[in-house]
Amino acid sequence: MRGGVTTITGAIPVLEDDGDRSEAHLPSREELAASRGRVTALVIAVLTTLSAIGPLATDMYIPAFPEVTSDLGTTAARMQLTLTAFFVGSAIGQVVAGPFSDRVGRRVPLIVGIVLCLVGSIGCMLAPTADMLLIMRTLQGIGGGFGMVLGRAVLIDMTDGPELFRTMNLMQGIGGIAPIVAPLLGGLILLVGQWREVFAVIAVMSLISLIGALVLIPESLPPSRRHSGGFRTFLRNCRTLLGRPVFVAYLLVNAFSAFALMAYVSASSFVVQSMLGFSATTYSVLFAINSLGMMAASLISARLTGSVHPRSLIRVGLVIVSLASLALLIGTLFLGTPAWIVIPAFFLIVAPQGLIFGNGGGLASAQAKEFAGTGSAMLGLGFSFAASFAAPLVGLGGTGTAVPMAIVMVAGIAISWLAFLMARHTPADVY
Template sequence: MLLALALLSAIAPLATDMYLPGLPALADDLGTSTSSVQLTLTTFMAGLGVGQLIVGPLSDGWGRRRLLLGGTVVFAISGLLCAIAPSVEALVAARLLQGLSGGAAIVLARAVITDRTTGDLAAKLFSMLMIIGSVAPVLAPVLGGALLGPIGWRGIFWVLTGTGILMVVAVLAVVPETLAPERRHGGGLAAHAHNLRYVLGNRRYVGYALTFVFGFGALFSYIAASPFVVQDVLGLTAGQFSIVFAVNSLGLMAGSIVNTRLIGRFHARQMLGVGVATLLVAGVALTLEATVGGADRAVFLPLLFAVPVAIGFTMGNATALAQSEVREAAGTGSAVMGAGQFGLAALVSPLAGGSAAGMAISILVCAAIAALSLFTLTQAPASRTDEAEPARP
């Protein structure tokens, strides 16, 4: 079941990165502009966030499995629609549908783990998802580049269609319903609004969720700006950048692996503190090196490597701790984190820019907000809204 959930969680980087090498060919084939083609990526990312906000709260009332099956079926259909799209407008619409259904897969994978596990075990499982998920951004563009020649950009969407069908089979075979009927909440907009207030009223949840969101913001600041910084500022070639990106992705994987080995000997909150502190120190050092030290590659690149390593100690633990605070509305809690994650990613991408200083400052600001959230909000005593119950039938 964990492997199936990992596939569901990895669908976002697969559907984002696999077709990137084919964007120029896509623009030529459909006779459209670069900006129109980039809109297919923007709408997909928007769909990921909105899909989580819709499906997460619904799953608290309807259960996980039916929505998970529906989401994976729609994902497979949307891949087919992308593959046969006759125009860029049709492709944009199909990518929005693909994002909405992909968001459903992500939010429900987190909710299923929350239904089944608590505490350090949940943190370990979320970290294992991070390990598997960190492979997808490395392999997806490489796989897409290899497939582009023989099957073209439409063929890549056929591959994503096949991945969607594999997801449907995996859910049918190994993912049971994990939310018992007696734990489900009342339906309707009023109930969803109540559950949202219940989740956002828990200050400890908000603290851990903000740590998760801004930790990802620091990571995405690196992802968005690093192609320009590594090549234009540090003077490396495109091939050398690919090596740097792959090594840093391995750093994310290594951090997640070490985290899973240490959980049990240390509490998830302690490991999260280590990750956030490391991220903050790396952000300070990168900013000083970019603004004062001249961005020497021998110094800058090792400091940059520390960012994904720190994230390996941050994301899984923050997810587990946040979800443990709102177990009775796990779908809503997962949706809020997912929407915040991709919403912030859309904001930091232009803010990080293409300069070493811009990227470093963006990482530092996100790390500082994550640290402030962790070390202040999660220390707060339970408020009256923390005591509130989620909506019931």
């Protein structure tokens, strides 16, 4: 791959230099031939595990929020900061890992990232205080960011043509399954153990990934293809894209839809379990159903984009999420947060995101064709930072009210609407 960032939809971008490269940096036929044929089922298993650790480390932990809050003697707002810490750490890991690996190769940074995730997971498991948990979650996020970026970078280095698309689709499928399985697995662990065992399972997964990387994953980036200008080029292209209003508009559509979605992710366990009285297992099932709805909407969107403009699909998604968010706000303010409003509203807030994220990202990327990688990186970082700010805002009201969550949802989707309207059809709105 020459320059740019190679991504999977909804995945973290792999940063590489968008600038011109000399022919000396291009892979030779011998190098490409040596790289191919080594992607065995075990290698794919290791790489897909790396890509899944991030969502697993986030969603497995959510059903345990009430228990952790009680055990560490902290507040809901403090607990939701642990989500923020993970996302901030993940964003740092994503930005650092790509340029660093472009300079020194993939294998060493990959192993370093897995070790950081392993140490962070063990630290979370043993954390005696909420402050220590915050520190360890940040470390875990940095390691997870390294793993998500570099797992895909190794795959891109080692494959091309039909094999690349086959393995990428396999990894994307697992990435979609992980957020669904994670809360169910977390709920099952809580049936037989405590919240610390959740982090123990993530630590075991990290250890297995480390062994797999040491034994099975070779250095995939030859010295002749390494360079040191990736991050500088990334920053220069970011400045260029920030001067393009249509790109910025669709970036904000996605970022603030993520802002609304993270309000659900960070507070729904408290609402469903502490306020409505459902069990952790029931919450995990509901979370999985909502995630399946978002996956189904994404698949429907993929089939419709050949005949329906992506803006129309985004509009439908925004309308549904807006109505559901307003219904949830009314229910929490005036009706005592009844389950018959909360449960359907959660589904109708989560599932239509499948109509928004992919289409918003695609329309933004159309404004960055000459350096699409940088555009994809900015979309990923916008998503991460918006999600990071939503969690602490939701926690301001504690565990006894869902009003802050509903307000954050309504505010996020309102800003998404404003950005969507800012990106009206123009000659630059290429599709």
